Amino acid sequence: MSRIINTLFPISACNDYRGGRIPLYGYYFMLVVTLVRASVHFLMPEASVNSLASIIVIEGGNPDPNHLFYLFRADSGLLQMLWVIIYAVVLLRYRNLIPLMFAFLVVECLFSFIVGALHPLDPIYYERTPPEILAVVPTLAFSLIMTWLAVRNATASPYTHR
Amino acid sequence: MTSFLNAIIPPRANNDYRGGAVALYGFCLLVAMHVFSATVHFLTPDSGKNSIASIIILEGDPNPNPVFYMFASLAGMYEMLIVLLFFLVLCRYRNLIPAMLALLLIWKLFGLLLTTMHPLTPEYFEQTPPALLIRVPEFIILFGLSFLSVRKTMQGGES
Numbered sequence: 001m002s003r004i005i006n007t008l009f010p011i012s013a014c015n016d017y018r019g020g021r022i023p024l025y026g027y028y029f030m031l032v033v034t035l036v037r038a039s040v041h042f043l044m045p046e047a048s049v050n051s052l053a054s055i056i057v058i059e060g061g062n063p064d065p066n067h068l069f070y071l072f073r074a075d076s077g078l079l080q081m082l083w084v085i086i087y088a089v090v091l092l093r094y095r096n097l098i099p100l101m102f103a104f105l106v107v108e109c110l111f112s113f114i115v116g117a118l119h120p121l122d123p124i125y126y127e128r129t130p131p132e133i134l135a136v137v138p139t140l141a142f143s144l145i146m147t148w149l150a151v152r153n154a155t156a157s158p159y160t161h162r
Numbered sequence: 163m164t165s166f167l168n169a170i171i172p173p174r175a176n177n178d179y180r181g182g183a184v185a186l187y188g189f190c191l192l193v194a195m196h197v198f199s200a201t202v203h204f205l206t207p208d209s210g211k212n213s214i215a216s217i218i219i220l221e222g223d224p225n226p227n228p229v230f231y232m233f234a235s236l237a238g239m240y241e242m243l244i245v246l247l248f249f250l251v252l253c254r255y256r257n258l259i260p261a262m263l264a265l266l267l268i269w270k271l272f273g274l275l276l277t278t279m280h281p282l283t284p285e286y287f288e289q290t291p292p293a294l295l296i297r298v299p300e301f302i303i304l305f306g307l308s309f310l311s312v313r314k315t316m317q318g319g320e321s
Contacts, residue, residue, distance in 0.1 A: 011176060011254075013175035013176070013255055014175070015173075045279075049233075055229060056224075058223070058226040058229070059223060060222050061221045061222030061226060065220040065222050065226035066226075067280065067282065068282070069226070069230060071282065072234045072236075072237055073233045074280055075276060076239075078237075078269070078275075079244065080240060082240075082244065086247070089171060093171050093173070107243065108239070108240075111242065112236075112239065114204075114205075114239070115204075115235045115236055118205070118235060119228060121229060125224065125228075125229055
């Protein structure tokens with residue numbers, strides 16, 4: 001158990017990565033996907049609320065409620081962009097924290113279930129199911145597998161714990 | 163330049179913090195603020211938008227408020243993830259505190275970009291939200307703390 005904790009939270013974070021090749025490629029994939037998601041939400045004029053998430057344009061409100069949707073979806077895009085920066089720093093400088101970053105992705109997926117439970121939305125708000133809702137379970141499975149692989153490979157390495 | 167970069171993102175992250183007591187306590191205070199803010203945004207029924215930010219109850223067909231609360235809660239969720247990272251840094255990797263202060267600065271700068279891209283007119287608010295009121299003082303404090311922590315680290319000061 002302490003080996004797993006030491007792999008997830010190494011005493012000294014550095015570039016001594018021993019988690020194996022597949023989690024490393026998985027990490028590149030996660031970084032690119034998060035970068036695309038963050039850019040789309042943070043920088044697009046309607047934060048992809050209508051175009052990608054297919055949330056309908058609400059009519060009849062004064063002041064226009066759609067502006068608030070765009071602002072707060074872009075706000076979460078901003079925070080995703082901060083995570084892209086964190087992922088990039090880990091990739092460049094602290095690769096033995098890659099298993100921890102996968103663990104953070106697991107927590108993100110679990111948190112998104114809480115958001116869904118606290119704020120369930122009727123289908124009347126969508127034209128079709130948004131891609132982010134469709135992707136939650138596959139993302140959770142991906143992050144769990146990658147965390148497990150990275151931790152297993154690192155704990156199997158005889159040089160991991162010094 | 164290299165030592166500046168090494169002060170922010172040292173080659174080995176550990177608990178050997180040398181950024182000075184002021185930056186450490188300042189960072190703890192900022193973490194406490196973000197714990198409160200993330201909890202409110204993530205977990206309260208209105209994400210703190212009507213009760214604290216004083217944004218008016220929206221009108222429209224269908225009711226736009228559930229979508230609004232959901233997006234605000236989503237932003238609170240990512241904020242909570244960053245709070246978890248801050249706790250981890252405080253417990254395990256204190257020499258990354260200058261990096262976390264730099265991250266907070268980037269966050270605030272991105273926030274300026276966000277409000278430029280999606281400006282809200284006063285008709286959306288009952289009064290000015292607290293987050294907007296503390297924006298400038300928070301930025302100045304953050305900048306000061308970042309400067310202090312990096313300077314102390316570069317001097318090799320003791321924690």
